Amino acid sequence: MMRFIAKRLLLMLPLLLGISVVSFTLSTLSPSDPAEVALRVNDITPTPEAIEQMREELGLNASLHVRYFSWLLGIFKGDFGVSYITKTPVLHEIANALPTTLLLAGITLGLVLVWGAFLGVVCALYRNRFLDRAIRSVIFFTGAIPSFWLALLFIAFFSLTLDLFPTAGLEESSGIILPSLTLFLSYVATYMRLMRSSMLQNEHAPYIFYAKARGLSEARIIKHRIINALHPFVIALGMSIPKLIAGTVIIETIFALPGVGRLCVSAIFSRDYPMIQGYVFLMALLFLLFNLIADVSVKLIDPRLRGEL
Amino acid sequence: MSGFYAKLLRDPLAIASLSVIVGMIFLGIFAPWIAPHDPIATNLAHKFAPWGGQFPLGSDHLGRCILSRVLFGIRTTLFLALMAMGITLSLGLILGLMAGFFRKAEEVILRGCDVMLSFPSELMILAIVGMLGAGIGNLILANVIAKVAWYTRMIYSFVLVYREQNYIAFAKATGVPPLRILKTHILPSIFDDIVMLATLDAGWVIMSISALSFLGLGVQAPTPEWGMMLSEAKNVMSVYPLQMLPSGFAILMVVLAFNFLGDSIRDARDAREISIL
Numbered sequence: 001m002m003r004f005i006a007k008r009l010l011l012m013l014p015l016l017l018g019i020s021v022v023s024f025t026l027s028t029l030s031p032s033d034p035a036e037v038a039l040r041v042n043d044i045t046p047t048p049e050a051i052e053q054m055r056e057e058l059g060l061n062a063s064l065h066v067r068y069f070s071w072l073l074g075i076f077k078g079d080f081g082v083s084y085i086t087k088t089p090v091l092h093e094i095a096n097a098l099p100t101t102l103l104l105a106g107i108t109l110g111l112v113l114v115w116g117a118f119l120g121v122v123c124a125l126y127r128n129r130f131l132d133r134a135i136r137s138v139i140f141f142t143g144a145i146p147s148f149w150l151a152l153l154f155i156a157f158f159s160l161t162l163d164l165f166p167t168a169g170l171e172e173s174s175g176i177i178l179p180s181l182t183l184f185l186s187y188v189a190t191y192m193r194l195m196r197s198s199m200l201q202n203e204h205a206p207y208i209f210y211a212k213a214r215g216l217s218e219a220r221i222i223k224h225r226i227i228n229a230l231h232p233f234v235i236a237l238g239m240s241i242p243k244l245i246a247g248t249v250i251i252e253t254i255f256a257l258p259g260v261g262r263l264c265v266s267a268i269f270s271r272d273y274p275m276i277q278g279y280v281f282l283m284a285l286l287f288l289l290f291n292l293i294a295d296v297s298v299k300l301i302d303p304r305l306r307g308e309l
Numbered sequence: 310m311s312g313f314y315a316k317l318l319r320d321p322l323a324i325a326s327l328s329v330i331v332g333m334i335f336l337g338i339f340a341p342w343i344a345p346h347d348p349i350a351t352n353l354a355h356k357f358a359p360w361g362g363q364f365p366l367g368s369d370h371l372g373r374c375i376l377s378r379v380l381f382g383i384r385t386t387l388f389l390a391l392m393a394m395g396i397t398l399s400l401g402l403i404l405g406l407m408a409g410f411f412r413k414a415e416e417v418i419l420r421g422c423d424v425m426l427s428f429p430s431e432l433m434i435l436a437i438v439g440m441l442g443a444g445i446g447n448l449i450l451a452n453v454i455a456k457v458a459w460y461t462r463m464i465y466s467f468v469l470v471y472r473e474q475n476y477i478a479f480a481k482a483t484g485v486p487p488l489r490i491l492k493t494h495i496l497p498s499i500f501d502d503i504v505m506l507a508t509l510d511a512g513w514v515i516m517s518i519s520a521l522s523f524l525g526l527g528v529q530a531p532t533p534e535w536g537m538m539l540s541e542a543k544n545v546m547s548v549y550p551l552q553m554l555p556s557g558f559a560i561l562m563v564v565l566a567f568n569f570l571g572d573s574i575r576d577a578r579d580a581r582e583i584s585i586l
Contacts, residue, residue: 018424026440144565146516148523148536149557152543156550246431250520254543265524268439280436284428 005296012288019284020075024068026280027273035060037271038084075281081274083267090278094260100170101252101259105244107180108187113237116188120195120233121226127200135192143189147247151182151254168256179248179255187244194236198229231298238294242287313501316577323573329566337383346374348381348533357549366555369538370545378533379555385534386522387563389445390514393452398507400453401460406491408461409468418461425458434517438526448527452514463506467499505578509571512564519560535560 027034035054039046055061059070074081080090119139123132142150158178159167166175202208202225211221249261256262260279267275317323336343345365352372358364366376408418425433437451471477471494480490519536521527528534535556542553 015424015427019427022428023436026436030440030442140568141565144512144561144568146519146536146539146557146560146564148520149539149553149560152539152546152553152557156546156553160547160550243429243431246429246435249431249435250524253524264435264439265526268435268526271442273440276436276439280432280439283432287429287432288427 001296001299004299005292008292008295012292015288016285020072020281021068023277023280023284024071027277028064030271030273034058034084034271034273037273042084071277080278080281083275084272085267085270085275090274093263093275094278094282097258097260097263100257101245101248101261103176104179104183104248104252104257104259105241107176108183108244109237109241111180111184112188112191115184116191116237117195117226117230117233119188119192120229121199121222123192123196124199124203124229125222136196139189139192142185145186147182147186148250148254150185151178151251154178154182155254168254170257175255175257179251179257183244183248183251187240187247191233191237191240195229195233198232199225202228231301234301235294235298238297239291241290242283245286246283313577317573320573320577322569323577326566326570326573329562330570333383333387333563333566336380337387340377340380340384344374344377344380346377348373348377349531357545357552360551367549367552369541369552375538375552375555378538379535379559382533382535382538382556382559385528385532386515386519386536386560389449389528390511390518393449393518394507394511394514396449397453397456397460398503400457401464402503404457404461405464406468406495408465409472410487410491410495419465422458422462425454426462428455430455430459431517434521438521443521443526443529445528448518448521451521452517455517456510456514460506460510464499464503467502468495471495471498501574501578505571505574508567508574511567511571515560515564515567 033051035051035058036046038058039050039054044050059067062070071081078091080094082088083090083093086093119135123135126132155167155178158164164174165178166172169175205228207228208221208225211224245260248259249265251257252259252261253265264276264279266272267279340348345363350373355364355368355372356370358368358372360367364374364376366374366379368374369378404418407414409415428436433455434451437454438447441447441450477490477494480494518527519534519539521536522534523536523540525537525540528537530537538556539553542549542556546553
């Protein structure tokens with residue numbers, strides 16, 4: 001197992017390098033001069049001298065590859081540069097905002113895990129009967145609703161009309177309920193369908209046939225089917241965590257939650273390039289890590305896969 | 310192939326979805342003649358008009374007719390989405406066919422796809438729009454780059470099914486030029502698969518375009534766009550909650566129609582599972 005993890009970690013290196021190149025070059029392609037931006041956001045008139053001085057200060061005069069390597073070297077030391085706006089280190093800002101996002105993503109993930117698996121199993125057991133069709137219709141519908149519209153409808157109904165939850169912010173802990181509910185409803189469709197189809201796939205698997213031949217009770221056979229159907233479900237869900245974190249951007253902005261998504265959007269509006277770079281790089285890193293964790297945990301659950309190291 | 314389309318035509322849900330999509334496109338094309346008002350002309354005397362009467366779906370904070378804006382929004386949201394998809398599909402088709410048919414290109418293209426797919430597409434779009442700035446051009450560029458690797462991969466997998474077939478081998482052996490083989494043998498075979506792929510993806514692209522415009526990173530005012538209209542409605546939601554219904558409903562209708570149609574096509578093809586990542 002250790003060898004497998006080490007191998008995967010090594011394979012991650014070229015990908016990481018690719019990601020760092022992408023997130024770095026994107027900033028050099030931007031239409032506006034970072035030095036000018038840095039001056040403007042601090043209300044300094046960008047005279048040619050001031051721009052020149054700022055370019056020197058930000059190290060923008062060095063050639064492209066020199067700047068890339070010094071940026072890369074900084075990342076190894078955990079230094080993602082300093083935000084143009086707040087003048088605090090990017091890593092510090094992101095670390096401050098991350099708990100909110102992780103809380104939101106965590107609650108959503110928990111809901112998707114429990115309800116996605118539960119509804120998937122129910123639909124598979126009642127295949128093509130009324131319950132299955134009804135659940136699938138509702139889920140199909142929620143999957144097509146734009147999450148930002150759903151969020152607005154929720155706010156209008158639960159917060160403004162019924163006054164049950166705060167409209168925005170996290171001052172009250174109940175402020176997390178509507179955002180996670182919105183995210184959950186837009187994500188659960190995919191995973192419920194996955195659970196249903198993987199339940200249906202192993203309906204005629206040889207081990208089920210054998211279990212029936214042994215005369216096991218229906219309930220125990222269903223238990224086996226559920227456990228086996230959970231594997232692809234867990235992999236897909238594990239791989240979707242970074243997608244979920246990236247998907248919180250809109251929800252955090254609507255509900256004014258102080259998470260990394262909102263941090264990134266406000267960085268985009270103020271052209272805070274070091275912040276955007278840092279966000280993109282760290283999110284991509286998270287994506288790779290969660291892929292690895294999903295792969296490893298699948299191997300831990302399923303001994304049959306351990307041979308293919 | 311005819312069996313597939315006949316099967317599709319017997320599916321009432323597919324017909325309904327297709328009618329919604331075609332109807333929407335029709336409304337979009339003829340918006341200048343159908344819309345009761347100019348979608349951009351502001352008139353503060355008519356702001357926040359109620360539903361019915363002169364403004365069937367009311368008017369917004371600048372006195373613009375919401376129905377007209379929704380109708381013209383078809384041009385922005387739906388047509389931009391179709392354009393972005395058209396570009397992505399063409400690029401993906403070229404790369405996918407090359408990877409599937411020319412062994413030398415295979416490794417390079419597939420490894421390139423791996424790197425691109427290691428970025429979640431939502432993140433890729435945010436990164437590109439974030440760095441290059443908001444605007445329609447960058448919006449389309451971001452959607453194309455975010456999805457081209459996925460299309461390439463899927464089309465490559467479609468080609469794989471056919472490239473070892475005997476008639477392809479025969480065509481190669483008799484010296485038919487590769488481009489001709491692609492055009493006359495492979496492309497028609499994978500055409501239905503590609504239609505299915507594009508239909509299943511359409512809802513996602515529409516959502517991504519309106520989501521970015523909702524955040525203010527896509528289409529800019531005053532061009533009517535459904536996501537942007539929602540963000541304008543958001544500012545007045547406590548006083549005029551009805552204003553967020555038309556544009557949200559429009560997005561829902563189109564996305565539902567494409568999703569239903571995609572599912573129907575998949576069922577009619579009885580194809581392998583396609584996962585939208």
